[in-house]
Amino acid sequence: MTYFSRIDVSNWTVVRAETVGQSEKLWIRAPDADNTPSNHWLFKPVTFHGAGVRQGGDWAEKAASAIAELIGVPAADVELASRGGNEGCMSRNVRTADWDMHTGRLWLDANPEVNYADSRARLSQRRGGASEGHTLESIRRALEEVAAPPAFTVPSMDAMDVFVGMMLLDALIANRDRHEENWAVLVPSVGDGTARLSPAYDQEGSLGYQLDDSYRSAVLSGARSGGVIGWVGKGTAWRYSTPPGTPEVSLVTAALLAGMDRTPAVLEFWMDRVESLNRDTVTDLFSRFDGMSDVSRRFAVEVVMTNQERIRNEYRTIVA
Structure with missing residues (x-):
C-alpha cells in the first residue's frame, strides 16, 4: 500500500494571503520555483470543531481532485501538506501565466x-x-x-x-x-x-x-x-x-x-x-x-x- 505523501511546505515562500473565503489561506511557492502563477499553490490548514475534533478538509479536497481525474473532469492538482506543524492541503493555481x-x-x-x-x-x-x-x-x-x-x-x-x-x-x-x-x-x-x-x-x-x-x-x-x-x-x-x-x-x-x-x-x-x-x-x-x-x-x-x-x-x- 502506497499512502499519499504529505509535503512539508514550512520553508516555501509566501506569495500573498488569500482574501476570498472564511478561513485563513496562503498562496505559496517552492523556494526554487519561478514566481509564475502555475507555480503558486493555495495552502489551507485543516480546521477544528469547538470540541477540538479535527475536520477532514485536507483529505476531502485531495480525494475530490482524484475522483475528478478518474471521471475526466478537469480539476486543480491537490497535495496533502503541512506548514509550521499545521496539517492541511495545497491546491495548484488553475490560472497560468497567459x-x-x-x-x-x-x-x-x-x-x-x-x-x-x-x-x-x-x-x-x-x-x-x-x-x-x-x-x-x-x-x-x-x-x-x-x-x-x-x-x-x-x-x-x-x-x-x-x-x-x-x-x-x-x-x-x-x-x-x-x-x-x-x-x-x-x-x-x-x-x-x-x-x-x-x-x-x-x-x-x-x-x-x-x-x-x-x-x-x-x-x-x-x-x-x-x-x-x-x-x-x-x-x-x-x-x-x-x-x-x-x-x-x-x-x-x-x-x-x-x-x-x-x-x-x-x-x-x-x-x-x-x-x-x-x-x-x-x-x-x-x-x-x-x-x-x-x-x-x-x-x-x-x-x-x-x-x-x-x-x-x-x-x-x-x-x-
Whole structure:
C-alpha cells in the first residue's frame, strides 16, 4: 500500500494571503520555483470543531481532485501538506501565466443578459444559500461563448458541457458549495482569444469532511439520518438560486437537469464516466490516506457509491 505523501511546505515562500473565503489561506511557492502563477499553490490548514475534533478538509479536497481525474473532469492538482506543524492541503493555481481569471461572480455580473445580483452586496445571503440570479439558466447564458478548459481534450464539448461534468462530480462527492466564487472563466491576458472555463477547484466541502466518527458510525449503521441514503439525500443544490416558493432540488437532480439541456451525447458521455467508477477503485483511493480512520474511509466510500447509484437510477428514469 502506497499512502499519499504529505509535503512539508514550512520553508516555501509566501506569495500573498488569500482574501476570498472564511478561513485563513496562503498562496505559496517552492523556494526554487519561478514566481509564475502555475507555480503558486493555495495552502489551507485543516480546521477544528469547538470540541477540538479535527475536520477532514485536507483529505476531502485531495480525494475530490482524484475522483475528478478518474471521471475526466478537469480539476486543480491537490497535495496533502503541512506548514509550521499545521496539517492541511495545497491546491495548484488553475490560472497560468497567459490567462486572467474571472470568478463566476465577476463573469455573471459583467454579462448584461444575465439577471444576477453581485454577491459582494449579498454575501450574507450567499452564506445562507444562493445569491440571487446564480441560476443554471444564468450560468448557461454566461458560458455560451466560452470554450472547455484548456486541458480538456473532447473537441465537441464547450464550457457548459464540462460544467455539467463538474455538477455530476459534486453529486458524487456530496459537494454542496459550488457557489459563484467556486467556478471561474479564464480569459487570455493578451489579444482577443477564446475564453475558457477554469478547471474545478475549492472542493473541500465534500464527503462529510466536517463530521465526527461517532456521527459517521451512526449513519453507516442506519441509526441516524436514515442511513447513508438518507444522509446523501439531504444534499440539495442550495448554491443555485430557484424562483421564490420553488423547493431546492438535490445535487443529483440539478446535475441531470443541466445535462438534459445539452445534446444527448453530453449526458451520455458523463454518465459513461460516472459508471466507470467501481467500488474497488474508490476503496483503494481512500485506503491511501494514512490519516483517515477506518470509519471515515468506509463512510466516504459509501457516499460515493451510493451517489453513483442515485445518479444511475435517476438518469434511467429521465431517459425512459
